[in-house]
Amino acid sequence: MTTVTAYAAPAAKAPLERTTIERREVGEFDVLIDIKYAGICHSDIHQAREGWGEAIFPMVPGHEIAGVVAETGTGVTRFAVGDRVGVGCMVDSCRECDNCEAGLEQYCTQGAVMTYNGVGKDGQPTYGGYSQKIVVDENYVVGIPGDIGLDEAAPLLCAGITTYSPLKHWNAGPGKKVAVLGMGGLGHMAVKLAHALGAEVTVLSQSLRKKDDGLKLGADHYYATSDPRTFEELAGTFDLIVSTVSAPLDFGAYLALLKTDGALVNVGAPEEPISLNLFSVIVGRKSLAGSSIGGIQETQEMLDFCAAHGLGAEIELIRADQINEAYERVLASDVRYRFVIDTSTI
Numbered sequence: 001m002t003t004v005t006a007y008a009a010p011a012a013k014a015p016l017e018r019t020t021i022e023r024r025e026v027g028e029f030d031v032l033i034d035i036k037y038a039g040i041c042h043s044d045i046h047q048a049r050e051g052w053g054e055a056i057f058p059m060v061p062g063h064e065i066a067g068v069v070a071e072t073g074t075g076v077t078r079f080a081v082g083d084r085v086g087v088g089c090m091v092d093s094c095r096e097c098d099n100c101e102a103g104l105e106q107y108c109t110q111g112a113v114m115t116y117n118g119v120g121k122d123g124q125p126t127y128g129g130y131s132q133k134i135v136v137d138e139n140y141v142v143g144i145p146g147d148i149g150l151d152e153a154a155p156l157l158c159a160g161i162t163t164y165s166p167l168k169h170w171n172a173g174p175g176k177k178v179a180v181l182g183m184g185g186l187g188h189m190a191v192k193l194a195h196a197l198g199a200e201v202t203v204l205s206q207s208l209r210k211k212d213d214g215l216k217l218g219a220d221h222y223y224a225t226s227d228p229r230t231f232e233e234l235a236g237t238f239d240l241i242v243s244t245v246s247a248p249l250d251f252g253a254y255l256a257l258l259k260t261d262g263a264l265v266n267v268g269a270p271e272e273p274i275s276l277n278l279f280s281v282i283v284g285r286k287s288l289a290g291s292s293i294g295g296i297q298e299t300q301e302m303l304d305f306c307a308a309h310g311l312g313a314e315i316e317l318i319r320a321d322q323i324n325e326a327y328e329r330v331l332a333s334d335v336r337y338r339f340v341i342d343t344s345t346i
Contacts, residue, residue, distance in 0.1 A: 001022040001024060026073050032072070033136065034069075035133060037317075038130055039339070062115070064129065064159070064338075069081050084144040084146065088299055091113050148306060155338040162267050162292070179242070185335070188314055236258070239259055313338045316338070326339040
């Protein structure tokens, strides 16, 4: 075991504090990564505060990890010391079910092993990226192209793939009208990616406060959802709406913005249950759907796509001792658009 410094939540809703954790020794197929940057995802806050249910403490959050390979096991063939690599939301899966064999490890029927707040096959809790180093099986590590800075690449490992996967699955591209609901950490990447895929992109945000940013990032149109006229003007407009919002919504109102056969896909996960009048989906043969992250192959595809199109996250780099402040600022929507921890400050 190797002792490394990390930032952890000692209990639910407790401030994160500097501590040490144990990482396993590098096994035959493992990669030891010196973590350079770790993004702060809203999911980290949900889990550290038990918003999504009972969690494992102490918790070291962080599933947007960018770093450099420091050591490889004797059986590793995909990576070498010095390679730029990333780790996203999962670090293992059963590798045998239909989903795993299809490259959909994120939907492993046995349950993928999450990067943190999970339990590995060794029965030990997993600890995430708010730390100096991590040991991961090479099959759950991706390469970060040299065209993307590691700091801007870190949020792609969650925010990037979480929005890329539904955009690809629901065929966002030329001739398609795509709306992005919410202009935060996920939403700003959804705008960039949908634009790069060739879709006509509209941002639906509570206010017009971030309109200039949205248009600069690739949106063709920008509307305030606080204005009732928005819902009148845009009725029956979109092929696809990607909702990145993690608060309860009037889903009926947003479903009314879809064309026949359109889909409203949720990647934001509210802590509260929703209610829905089913006529909202019956009329117009519409779909209310959800999407998680992508599989490893699709995550690599997303990174290569971002490199080819010059895309990275819009970030605010912080020190590790600013994590608790950053959490409060995320909840106040006071970040443009992703906090990234410089892990050398841990």
